Amino acid sequence: MTEHQIPEVKADFSPEEVGKWGMVIDQDLCTGCQACVAACAMENNVSFVGEEDAGYGRGMHWVRIERFWEGEYPKISTSFQPVMCQQCGHAPCEPVCPVFATMHSEAEHLNMQVYNRCIGTRYCANNCPYQARTFNWYDYERPDPLNNQLNPEVTVRRRGIMEKCTFCIQRIRRAEDAAAAEGREVMDGEADPACAQACPADAIIFGRLDDPESRVSKQVRSGRGVKLLEELGTLPQVTYLKGGAGYDRNG
Amino acid sequence: MSKKISRRDFLKLAGAGAAATAVLTGCGPASRYVNREPYTKMPEYTYNGKSTYYATTCRECAAGCGLVVRTMQGRAIKVEGNKLNPVNLGKTCARGQAALQGLYNPDRVQGPLKQPGRGSRDFTEMDWDAAVGVVAGAFKSYQPDEIAFLVGMAPDHLFDLVSDMAKAISGLAPVRYGALGMFEARATLMQAAEAVFGRRDLLHFDLAGAEVTFSFGANFMETWLSPVANTRGFAKMRQGMAGRRGYLVQFEPRMSQTAATADEWIPVAPGTEGLVALAIGSLVSEAAEGTVPPAYADVDLAAIAEKSGVPEETMRRLARIFANTSHALAIPGGSPLGQTNGLDAARAILALNVLADNLGQPGGVFINPPTPLGSNAQRPVSMREMSTLVQKMKNGKIKALFVHGVNPLFELPKALGFEAALVNVPLVVSFASFPDETAMQADFIFPDHTGLESWGYQRVLTGADVAVLSGAQPTVAPFYNTRATADVLLAAVRSVGGKLAAALPFEDEVAYLRHKLLDLVKADGGVYSAPEINTFSAQFQQYGGWWQKENSLGTIDSSRVFARSLSVAEPEYSGEGELHLFPFVSPILAESGANKPWLQEIPDPTTTVMWNTWVEMNPRTAEELGITDDDVVRITTPVGVVEAPVYRYPAIRPDTIAIPFGQGHTAYGRYAQGRGVNPIDLLSIMFNEAGDLAFAGMIVKVEKTGKRRELSRMEGRLGVYGLEEH
Numbered sequence: 001m002t003e004h005q006i007p008e009v010k011a012d013f014s015p016e017e018v019g020k021w022g023m024v025i026d027q028d029l030c031t032g033c034q035a036c037v038a039a040c041a042m043e044n045n046v047s048f049v050g051e052e053d054a055g056y057g058r059g060m061h062w063v064r065i066e067r068f069w070e071g072e073y074p075k076i077s078t079s080f081q082p083v084m085c086q087q088c089g090h091a092p093c094e095p096v097c098p099v100f101a102t103m104h105s106e107a108e109h110l111n112m113q114v115y116n117r118c119i120g121t122r123y124c125a126n127n128c129p130y131q132a133r134t135f136n137w138y139d140y141e142r143p144d145p146l147n148n149q150l151n152p153e154v155t156v157r158r159r160g161i162m163e164k165c166t167f168c169i170q171r172i173r174r175a176e177d178a179a180a181a182e183g184r185e186v187m188d189g190e191a192d193p194a195c196a197q198a199c200p201a202d203a204i205i206f207g208r209l210d211d212p213e214s215r216v217s218k219q220v221r222s223g224r225g226v227k228l229l230e231e232l233g234t235l236p237q238v239t240y241l242k243g244g245a246g247y248d249r250n251g
Numbered sequence: 252m253s254k255k256i257s258r259r260d261f262l263k264l265a266g267a268g269a270a271a272t273a274v275l276t277g278c279g280p281a282s283r284y285v286n287r288e289p290y291t292k293m294p295e296y297t298y299n300g301k302s303t304y305y306a307t308t309c310r311e312c313a314a315g316c317g318l319v320v321r322t323m324q325g326r327a328i329k330v331e332g333n334k335l336n337p338v339n340l341g342k343t344c345a346r347g348q349a350a351l352q353g354l355y356n357p358d359r360v361q362g363p364l365k366q367p368g369r370g371s372r373d374f375t376e377m378d379w380d381a382a383v384g385v386v387a388g389a390f391k392s393y394q395p396d397e398i399a400f401l402v403g404m405a406p407d408h409l410f411d412l413v414s415d416m417a418k419a420i421s422g423l424a425p426v427r428y429g430a431l432g433m434f435e436a437r438a439t440l441m442q443a444a445e446a447v448f449g450r451r452d453l454l455h456f457d458l459a460g461a462e463v464t465f466s467f468g469a470n471f472m473e474t475w476l477s478p479v480a481n482t483r484g485f486a487k488m489r490q491g492m493a494g495r496r497g498y499l500v501q502f503e504p505r506m507s508q509t510a511a512t513a514d515e516w517i518p519v520a521p522g523t524e525g526l527v528a529l530a531i532g533s534l535v536s537e538a539a540e541g542t543v544p545p546a547y548a549d550v551d552l553a554a555i556a557e558k559s560g561v562p563e564e565t566m567r568r569l570a571r572i573f574a575n576t577s578h579a580l581a582i583p584g585g586s587p588l589g590q591t592n593g594l595d596a597a598r599a600i601l602a603l604n605v606l607a608d609n610l611g612q613p614g615g616v617f618i619n620p621p622t623p624l625g626s627n628a629q630r631p632v633s634m635r636e637m638s639t640l641v642q643k644m645k646n647g648k649i650k651a652l653f654v655h656g657v658n659p660l661f662e663l664p665k666a667l668g669f670e671a672a673l674v675n676v677p678l679v680v681s682f683a684s685f686p687d688e689t690a691m692q693a694d695f696i697f698p699d700h701t702g703l704e705s706w707g708y709q710r711v712l713t714g715a716d717v718a719v720l721s722g723a724q725p726t727v728a729p730f731y732n733t734r735a736t737a738d739v740l741l742a743a744v745r746s747v748g749g750k751l752a753a754a755l756p757f758e759d760e761v762a763y764l765r766h767k768l769l770d771l772v773k774a775d776g777g778v779y780s781a782p783e784i785n786t787f788s789a790q791f792q793q794y795g796g797w798w799q800k801e802n803s804l805g806t807i808d809s810s811r812v813f814a815r816s817l818s819v820a821e822p823e824y825s826g827e828g829e830l831h832l833f834p835f836v837s838p839i840l841a842e843s844g845a846n847k848p849w850l851q852e853i854p855d856p857t858t859t860v861m862w863n864t865w866v867e868m869n870p871r872t873a874e875e876l877g878i879t880d881d882d883v884v885r886i887t888t889p890v891g892v893v894e895a896p897v898y899r900y901p902a903i904r905p906d907t908i909a910i911p912f913g914q915g916h917t918a919y920g921r922y923a924q925g926r927g928v929n930p931i932d933l934l935s936i937m938f939n940e941a942g943d944l945a946f947a948g949m950i951v952k953v954e955k956t957g958k959r960r961e962l963s964r965m966e967g968r969l970g971v972y973g974l975e976e977h
Contacts, residue, residue, distance in 0.1 A: 028496075029486045031472045031512040032856040034839060038348035041849050043329055048852040051862035051926075055963030059852060059861070064965060067511070067859060069901055073869060074518050076902045078511035078857065143357040145730065146848075148326050152300075197331060200342040200482035 011104035011111065011235075013089030019109035019237045021167055022209035023196070024219040025082055026241040029203035032065050032080035036195035036204060040084075043168060043194035045154045047140035060134045062165040063195055081240065082195070082204065085132040085165035086228060087111050089235030093124035093133065101162070109237075110167055120160035129229050133164045167206070168193035188214035209237065299324070306333050306795025308709050308721040310702025311346040311353075312431060312841060313404035314338060314477040315709040315719065317795045318347065320726040327351055327703055327727045332479075333795045335778075337715040339479040345839055345853055347479075352847035353684070353701050354730065358920030360686055360698035362732035369679070369692050379734055382697045386743035389651040389678055390751065395422030399640060399649045403656025404429035404631055406707040406723065408764055411624070412737050412755075413653075416744065419754030426640050430662035430842040430912065430931070431474055432631035434835070436588035439941040441630065443583070443597030447605070447812045452618050453713045454601075455804055458484030459492050460614030462578035465531070465569070467524045467600050468503040469584025472512060473838035477714030485512070488614075494578075500569060502527060502561075503586060504831065505867060505909040506902030508838050508856040517569070518904045521831045521947050522822025523559035524587030525596025527566065528603055529819050530555045534570030535606050546602075546813040558821070560904065578614035579607035586833070589946040593939035595819040602812045611806030618805030622710040623720040623797065624770055629710065635942030637663065644672035651678040655699065655736055660688035661916060662842055664934040664944065666890040682736040685846055691918045699736040704729045706737075706760050708767075708796065716804050720771065722796035735760045764788075771797050825935040825945070826888045828952035830872070833909040834930040840913030845923035855911065858898050859965035864927030867900035867909040868953075876955060883958040886910075886951050890935050893928040896960040908953060 013019070040046065046060045053059070063084035070077050091111050093102045101117035102124045104110070113133075125133040139159040142150075150156060153170040157163050168191075175191035188207040196204040207216040216239075219225065224241040227234075302321050309316045309330075317336025321329040330350050334341035363382040364374040389398060400413045402425050413425040437453065445451045458464060458471075458481060471481040488497030501510035502517045502524050510516040519527055533547035543550070556563040573579045581603035587596045601616075609615025622629075632640075643649050645668065652673070663669045673679060673692055681693035690696045699705070703726045711719035737760035744755050757763040765784055771777070772787045776799045781787035791797055824831070836842070837855065844850040851862045858865060866884055873879060881896045886908070895910065903909055914927025937945040 034345045034853050038345035042348050048848045051963050054861045145355045148355045149351045151328050198343050200479045201486040
C-alpha cells in the first residue's frame with residue numbers, strides 16, 4: 001500500500017510569530033467612502049452581479065465596508081469597518097479544502113486561492129469567520145467592450161470558483177521583481193494594494209510586518225490595535241485601530 | 252520608412268481599426284504626431300507585460316484630481332491617483348476609480364448620429380464632415396445671440412474655447428451648469444463670502460489644521476467641492492495636526508456619510524441650520540465678551556431651539572466646545588444654503604469663523620489661490636440664471652443649442668420647464684459620449700471622447716493650497732469614431748471664416764491648448780519651468796498639469812459681518828403635507844455615475860443599498876404610517892410624483908424623508924435606464940436671495956401604495972448562511 005504524502009499547505013503560525021505582509025486599518029479615519037471597494041474591483045477583475053444577485057448576497061466584493069449602528073435616534077452613531085480576507089496565520093479556511101485550492105504561501109505568508117484547483121465545495125467560505133470569501137455562482141456577464149478593462153495580471157474567474165482578497169499579490173510580485181532586478185529585497189512601501197493606494201483618508205496602510213520599523217509594524221504596536229474576532233485564534237495579518245480618544249463632549 | 256502622418260489622419264486610421272492599439276503618448280514635443288516604425292521595433296506601449304502610465308485629470312466631477320492611468324498594450328486598465336497633484340496627492344474616490352467603466356461602457360455613442368424625430372431613438376449614422384457642416388451651418392444661419400452653449404462644470408478648456416468663440420462674435424456667454432453645483436448652492440456660498448469677507452470666492456476651509464469643525468450640512472467627504480482633498484484634510488484633523496484629536500460636528504436633518512464619520516450628528520430641522528449657527532454664535536460671543544454683542548441682539552435661543560429641534564442645552568454645550576479651542580472652523584454646506592433663507596444662513600455660519608478668529612490662521616478660512624489662466628466667469632449658473640436661458644428658449648429666442656458635459660433633462664428640476672422649452676429650439680446638438688436623456692431629445696449627437704481619451708485642462712477652484720491647473724491627455728487612442736468637441740468647433744469656425752476664424756486661428760484642440768498654456772510658460776513659482784512652449788507642454792503632460800511650489804492661499808484680514816445685525820429669516824417651505832423632503836446627492840453615483848455597473852453595485856455607505864433608489868424614513872414615522880422596509884410609497888408635491896421603496900433609516904429626523912439623487916434615468920444606457928427615481932422631479936422652483944434653488948425646502952405628502960419592491964442591500968449579506976438580520 002502506498003503511503004500518500006499529504007503536502008503541508010496549512011498556515012501554522014505561533015501566536016508571537018509575525019507574517020511578512022500586513023495591513024493596518026484605522027477606523028478612526030475611515031469615512032466609509034467606498035473608494036477601496038471600487039479600487040479593488042477595478043484592479044482585480046471582480047465581476048459585478050447585478051441587482052438581483054447582489055440582493056441575494058452574491059455580490060463579489062472582495063472588500064466590503066460594514067456599517068454599524070449604535071444607539072437610537074437622536075443619540076445614534078455609526079462606525080465603518082472595511083473587511084477583507086484577514087490573511088490569517090492560522091486560517092480556518094485552509095484545512096477544510098479537499099483539493100488544496102485554499103492554501104498558504106510559504107514565501108509570502110499569505111493565504112492563497114488556487115483557482116484552477118478549486119472545485120467549488122464552498123467549505124472554505126463556510127468556515128471563514130469573516131465572510132471574506134465570495135463564490136462565482138454564475139459566469140457573470142461583462143459585455144464587450146467592458147472586458148477591455150481586465151487586468152492581465154489577474155486571472156479572470158469562472159463559474160463555480162471561490163475567490164477572495166489576495167492583498168493584491170500581483171502588485172507584491174511586481175515590487176519583488178523590481179527589487180530582485182536590483183539585487184535586493186523588497187522594502188516597505190514598495191508594494192501597495194489597490195485599496196490602500198486609493199484610500200483618500202489614508203486609513204488603510206500596508207507594508208512589511210517583519211520589519212519592526214515599518215509603518216504598519218509601528219501602528220500595530222500603537223496600543224490601539226485590535227484583531228477581528230481575536231478570540232478565535234486565527235492570527236489575522238490585518239490589524240484594526242480602534243477609535244481615538246474622545247474629545248470632551250462638554251467642551 | 253518613417254513618414255510623419257498628422258494626428259487627424261492617424262486617428263482616422265486608428266478608428267478604422269488599422270492600428271487600434273496605438274496610443275498618443277504625449278511624452279514630448281512631438282506628441283501630436285506618431286512615427287511609423289517597422290514592427291521589429293515596438294513602440295513602448297506595446298511591450299508584452301509592461302505597463303505605460305499617463306498622467307491626466309479626472310472628469311467624474313469638476314474638482315480636478317490628478318490621475319495616473321495604467322495602460323497595457325494600448326488599453327487603459329487601472330486608474331490611480333497622481334501623487335504629485337496637490338489636490339489629491341495620489342488618492343482617488345470611488346467614482347474616479349470607476350472612470351474606466353465610462354471609457355469602456357457598452358452603451359457609448361460610437362459616432363456622429365442624426366435623429367430625424369427627436370425622442371424617436373431612431374438614429375442614422377453620419378460622417379464627421381457632415382457633423383462639422385451642421386455646426387458651421389448654425390453659425391452661418393443664426394445671429395450670435397441666437398446660439399447658446401450649455402456646458403458642464405468640466406472640462407475648463409472647452410468652456411474657455413466656447414467663451415472665446417462667443418466673445419469673438421459678441422454672442423451669448425456660455426451657460427455652465429451641473430447638478431452638483433446646484434446641490435452645493437455655489438452662487439449662495441460665493442455671494443455670502445463676498446458679503447462677509449469682500450471676496451467672491453468658494454473659500455478654502457483648512458480642515459487639516461482645525462481642532463473643532465462644525466459642518467452645517469456640508470457633505471464634504473462625499474461630493475462637496477473637492478471630496479478627496481476634504482477627506483485628506485479631515486484625516487489630518489482627526490490625527491490631531493492642531494494638537495489633539497480633532498472633533499467634527501455635523502448639523503443636518505439626516506445622517507449623511509460625512510455625519511456618520513463625524514463625532515456628533517445634530518439632527519436639525521431643514522432650513523433652520525442658519526438659526527442654529529446664529530444661536531451658537533450668540534453664545535460663543537457671549538462667552539467671550541460677557542455680554543451679547545449688538546449683532547446678535549435679536550437672537551431668541553428658546554425660539555430657535557423650538558424651531559430647529561436642537562435643545563438649548565445642546566447648543567450651549569456645542570458653543571462651549573467651539574469657544575474653548577483656538578482652532579475652530581465652521582463650514583456652510585449646500586443644504587442649509589439651498590433654502591429660502593440660504594444667504595442669511597451662509598452669513599451666520601461664516602460669521603462663526605470670524606468669532607473663532609480663524610481668518611487666515613491655520614485651521615481657518617482662506618481665499619483660494621488665484622486660478623491659473625484667469626477666471627473668466629467660470630462659476631456654474633444659479634437656477635435663476637438658468638431659468639433666464641429656459642425663458643429665452645421658450646420664447647424662441649434661441650435657435651441653436653449646443654450641450655456638452657451636462658445632462659439638463661436629468662439634472663434640472665422638471666418644473667423649470669427645460670424639456671418643454673427645448674421644443675422651441677430649432678437646432679439641438681448634444682456632444683454627449685453616452686446616450687443620455689438630453690441626447691435623446693437632440694437633433695444630432697456628435698459624441699466627444701470620454702475624459703480618459705481627451706486633451707484638456709481643469710482649473711482647481713478649491714482643495715489645494717497652491718494654484719493648480721490639472722492637465723488632461725489621452726491615455727488611450729479613442730475607442731470609437733468620436734471626435735473632440737473642441738476639434739469639431741474649431742473645424743466649424745474655420746469653415747465659417749470671418750471674425751470668428753480670425754479670432755480662433757487654431758488647427759485643432761491641441762493647438763488651442765498650447766496657445767492657452769503660453770501664459771503659464773511665463774508664470775513664476777511653478778514646480779517646473781521651461782523656456783518655451785514645446786518643453787513646457789511636454790512637462791505639462793508628464794506632471795499632469797501645472798502648479799505652484801509654494802502656498803499661495805490668500806488671507807482674509809477683516810470682515811464686515813458684524814457691521815449690521817445678523818438675522819436669519821424663517822425658512823419658507825413649498826408644498827403640502829406632513830414631511831420635509833431632503834434630497835441629497837448619492838455619494839457613490841453622484842450626477843453621472845449611474846451608467847457604470849460597478850458604481851451601481853457599490854453599496855451606499857450608510858444604507859448599503861445597491862442598484863436602486865430608496866426613501867429614507869425614520870422607523871418611528873414608518874410605524875405611524877404602517878410602513879416597513881421595501882414598502883413602496885408615493886411621494887407627491889405640487890409639481891411631481893415619484894414612487895420608491897422605503898428604507899427605514901434610524902438616523903433621520905422623524906419629520907423628514909430623504910431621497911438620493913443619482914438614479915431615475917429614462918435613458919443613459921442599460922445599467923442606468925429604468926432604475927430608481929429622480930427626486931429632482933419633485934422640486935418646485937423656489938429661489939433664495941442669491942438665485943440658487945431652495946432644493947431642501949420642500950414639504951411632501953407620503954402615501955403607502957401597497958406595492959413592495961425589495962431593495963438589494965449589502966447588509967443582509969452577513970446573514971447569507973442563515974441569519975436573516977444582524
